Amino acid sequence: MPDILEIRGLDAFYGSFQALFETSLTVAEGEIVAVIGANGAGKSTLLRSISGWLGSAPDQILFDGEPIGGHRAESVATLGVVMVPEGRRIFRSLSVEENLMMGGYTGRTGTWDLDRVYDLFPVLGERRLTPGTRLSGGQQQMLAIGRGLMANPRVLLLDEISLGLAPIVVKELYRVIPTLREDGMAVLLVEQDVRQATATADRIYCLLRGRVSLEAPADEVDHSDLIAAYFGVRDE
């Protein structure tokens, strides 16, 4: 499968602080890629750069071979690279259904619509008229994912969807990710939970202090290599 997303030597900055150093990464069509790493390793920075929230040089981020680095977030979304942001960020003045409809704002067509999201997460359909922020944490995360899917993305970026949720809820959320592949959607997810990430993804990248410290197919990851890549010290 050709690469739908390619990150080439990405440097990312918050003011004068550099958070990513020459990071390179690829995601193929229909591939699920997980980025793991400790707090502050640069995982969220990577997604913020791709989504357009954070500036970057044009040819450091390629979508379908076209440079999109430094594009505004709204044009990145319109192209079909859609981020589910960390912390869910549900619109509090909007009902569950209106939140989902905002997800479809770009008018991109595809297989995802309200009915299909409600099939995937029936609880959202049951509570569709409830204000979005009235839902439980796990349901809000379902809503955030559903909202992302409503855009019919070609690449879905998931930022720490398990954060602060009970293990059983996390399992429920991760259940849906393999089904996305069937649509040919590519998924790039950032996760702190290494076990969850390796269980879900085809390939993983580990970030350490803003640099890629490991890249491997998820089912071939060597445990001690991973620990070394994650913490930066080799466990002898």
Place this chain on the structure above:
Amino acid sequence: MTDAIVQGILLGGLYALFAAGLAIVFGVMKIVNLAHGDFIILSAYLTLVAVELTSLNPMVTVALIAAIMGIFGYALQRGILNFTLGSGILPPLVVTFGLSIIIQNVLLEVFSADTQGLDAGALELSSMSLPFGIAVGWFPFLTFLLAIAVLGGLQLVIGHTKMGRSFRAVSDDEETASLMGVRTRHVFGMAMAIALVVTAIGGVVLGIRTQFDPALGPARLIYAFETVIIGGLGSLWGTLVGGVVLGVAQNVGAYFSPGWRELAGHLVFLIVLAWRPSGLFGRNGE
């Protein structure tokens, strides 16, 4: 006294028209538009010009004036006000304050300080009789109905259209809305356009009801503010109630002494502010 209250209620419709535009601009962009009152007066002067050119009844020109002000609003937001956003509340305050002064002086230059009026013909003078010896002018009555229709229309647009959803989403969380493909700068332009359409309707009505001159804007701004605060931010129908409360307070004050008109309005505003800082229909904690 009853008469003063009835007239005050009807006046509330006009105040709601003044206030709705201010509330939308604050709600979506978080801009406190200090030129709002001058936009009202500008609309009245535009109507004056339109009437002189076409000799139509001013109420007939409403759609034209509303369209002109709407386009002006979009251009103003995209061309100037969007650049004042993102670094605190001060830049938009200063810029709209400057706009207020510019509009007043341009009107003064073009139209002089003489008071002007719009003549709506028989509509302005005819009235109907209610029980208890109260006479209600058709024009204030129609103004009130117009305010209800405008607020109802706004409610439909904001509550049930894609554009309205984008207003609320951007108001909640601009950054996240951009992830949905929302072009915030365009949404802000549209919000200002709609706000000025409503403001223009208020301006035409004002011009028919009363005499106006270029310096009248700031006082209309104060009325609009008081209406929004009494009604409560974030509630469109609240602005109608706020307008009614303010209108009744002013008219009852004037009933006792003409000099108490403004004072009574301000006092009621202060009482509501002290008693319910988020307004009668405001969402708490916001």
